[in-house]
Amino acid sequence: MSKNMELARIFAEIADVLDLTGANAFKVNANRKVARTLEEAGEDLAELARTDPARLRDIPGIGDSSAKKILEFVTTGKVAEREELLASIPAGVPALLQIPGLGPKRVRTLWTEGGVDSVDTLRAKLADGSLGGLPGMGPKTLKAIEESLTFLDTTRGRIRLGEALPVALELIAYLRNAGAVTRISHAGSLRRGKETIGDIDIVASSTHPAALHEALRNAPGVSKVLVSGETKTSIRTAHGMQVDLRTVADAQYGAALLYFTGSKEHNVRLRERAQKMGLRLNEYGLFKEDATAKGTPQERGEQPVAATTEESIYEALGLWWIPPELREDHGELENQPPKDLIDTKHIKAELHCHTTASDGTLSIAGMVDQAIARGFHTIVLTDHSRSQAQANGLSIERLRAHIAEIRAVAAVYADRISVLAGSEVDIMVDGTLDYPDDVLAELDFVVASPHSALRAESAVATERLLAAIRHPLVHIIGHPTGRIVNAREGLSPDIALLAREAAKHNVALEVNANTMRLDLRDSHVRMCVEAGCLVAIDTDAHGAGDFDQLPYGIATARRGWLGNSQCVNTWTRAKLGEWIASKR
DNA sequence: GCCGTTTTCGGCCCGACTGTTTTCAGTCG
Known part of the structure; x- marks a missing residue:
């Protein structure tokens, strides 16, 4: 398993304690940024520190000091600065920062003047009223803290993209019905297609914003109104999801959408760029900066340089268009995103799906009909191999009968769609495949996937997957890490190495579009793009509705800067057919 | 702590809302 998350926690802890002890805010921020970099890194940075420390130092945001700490962690297993900082304050204090x-500042007040040294003592002191009279802590603040504690007891943390998007779209439809909406969109990490979402952001322009804010406060399923102003409303749903609505005049909509789509880091970079150009960027527009004038440009009623659309703002900043999924300060201001960035409408083939032969819910013909309905020219049926007993995996005998059945259906559909006989074959612990080669050769197509031993050491996992990539009959490595979002970390092989080897062997690495998986993840896709290997985006559909998960896989691939030409699912029937045949 | 189209030193994005305050600090995104 990768050490990135453990290291990220260490830097976050350092940042928290520095923050609590009143250290320089920029130093705090620098540590937070390193934590974020570690969380989002596709490769194991501890491993990188071991093998190529110079490259570690080249990662933006990681300076000498942080690189040293990572190296220290690699050699000793800990970071002395973190140990010292944590020892300097009561163990339960940093956790107080998690309370909305x-x-x-307030945690410091509670701790030094109120004697609060943990969440438990906070609870007790709130209950016995002994915190009244602390500076800046009036009755309303104390009540808000109490409510936050109650909320934390029931919260589930970040929610998956696939859960959040339907809720957001439903709310947007509801707000549209409330009237007075000119333009409206989801924003934030949801619009950027991140695999998990903290809260749902909605931006709208409206001729009667007050009506819109009232509609959200009274929306079905609202359990609490958190914030309610003239331009901003925040509510919490009964399911514990926070929804923020921001309204602006229509002429400012582009600036507001840009601002609330983020990411924060992307916005900071844009504003720095604006500043250098003598401009000021905020959620109302891009303005000429006038340091001598009082107040904000929008308060002075100044005409913005650009504001109505996101496109106009990027253009005025001398930048190319940057799609929302790429706005992470991952080089999008320095390097132009691919002009042929992958899009759902480009997908013309499903290469990994299941039928009732193993654990799917539709027949072969049923799945083929679904593919035709989506305008695909090719579908490969890939039921589970024999080791997947719990998924009704096919014995060799059953596989042969299934192949015959697929061929029969294929003949019926031949003029409308290519229907191919494949299998999702388990990659065994030792890297061999779950059927002998002569059986695999009877299939048109092989997706090789890891399903077991998903807690193996990184180096072991790498060798196991490399063996599958080198197998001459394999087309795709399915969900290469086996992770489940928010639930199972999965394998952490050396993806860069896998991608280079896949490029050499003309094998595609999969982005499994299922919202539970999204595997490969965004940062891994970026490594595939850099290595130039083929990428497949498949829904791994087990039934009709699963085909609709494709956009989540597309969002993940876009976040990895994947272009059309590198994705086999976008190829023409002929070109795809050639690649498939090349493995036989 | 990080970084460089003015910089190896001296900066480091911008505004809404709330509560406790007589003009602003703290938090959040």
Whole structure:
């Protein structure tokens, strides 16, 4: 398993304690940024520190000091600065920062003046009323803290993209019905297609914003109104999801959408760029900066340089268009995103799906009909191999009968769609495949996937997957890490190495579009793009509705800067057919 | 702590909302 998450926690802890002890805010931020970099890295940075420390130092945001700490962790298993910092304050204090409404200043007040040294003592002191009279802590603040604690008891943390998007779209439809909406969109990490979402952001322009804010406060399923102003409303749903609505005049909509889509880091870079150009960027527009004038440009009623659309703002900043999924400060201001960035409408083939032969819910013909309905020219049926007993995996005998059945259906559909006989074959612990080669050769197509031993060491996992990539009959490595979003970390092989080897062997690495998987993940896709290997985006459909998960896989691939030409699912029937045949 | 189209030193994005305050600090995104 990768050490990135463990290291990220260490840097986050360092940042928290520095923050609580009143250290330089920029130093705090620098540590937070390193934590974020570690969380989002596609490769194991501890491993990188071991093998190529110079490259570690080249990663933006990681300077000498942080690189040293990562190296220290690699050699000793800990970071002395973190140990010292944590020892300097009561163990339960940093956790107080997780409570909504409590930042470093209030936590410090609670701790040093109120004797609060943990969440438990906070609870007790709130209950016995002994916190009244602390500076800046009036009755409303204390009540808000109490409510936050109750909320934390029931919260589920970040939710999956596939859960959040339907809720957001439903709310947007509801707000549209409330009237007075000119333009409206989801924003934030949801619009950027991140695999998990903290809260749902909605931006709207409206002729009667007050009506819109009232509609959200009264929306079905609202359990609490958190914030309610003239331009901003935040509510919490009964399911514990927070929804923020921001309204602006229509002429400012582009600036607002840009701002609330983020990411924060992308916005900071845009504003720095604006500043250098003598401009000021905020959620109302891009303005000429006038340091001598009082107040904000929008307060002075100044005409913005650009504001109505996101496109106009990027253009005025001398930048190319940057799609929302790429706005992470991952080089999108320095390098132009691919002009043929992958899009759902480009997908013309499903290469990994299941039927009732193993654990799917539709027949062969049923799945083929679904593919035709989506305008695909090719579908490969890939039921589970024999080791997947719990998924009704096919014995060799059953596989042969299934192949015959697929061929019969294929003949019926031949003039409308290519129907191919494949299998999702388990990659065994030792890297061999679950059927002998002569059986695999009877199939048109092979997706090789890991399903077991998903806690193996990184180096072991790498060798196991490399063996599958080198197998001459394999087309795709399915969900290469086996991770489940928010639930199972899965394997952490050396993806860069796998991608280079896949490029050499003309094998595609899969982006499994199922919202539970999204595997490969965004940062891994970026490594595939850099290595130039083929990528497949498949839904791994087990029934009709699963085909609709494709956009989640597309979002993940876009976040990895994947272009059309590198994705086998976008190829023409003929070109795809040639690649498939080349493995036989 | 990080970084460089003015910089190896001296900066480091911008505004809404709330609560506790007489003009602003703290938090959040």
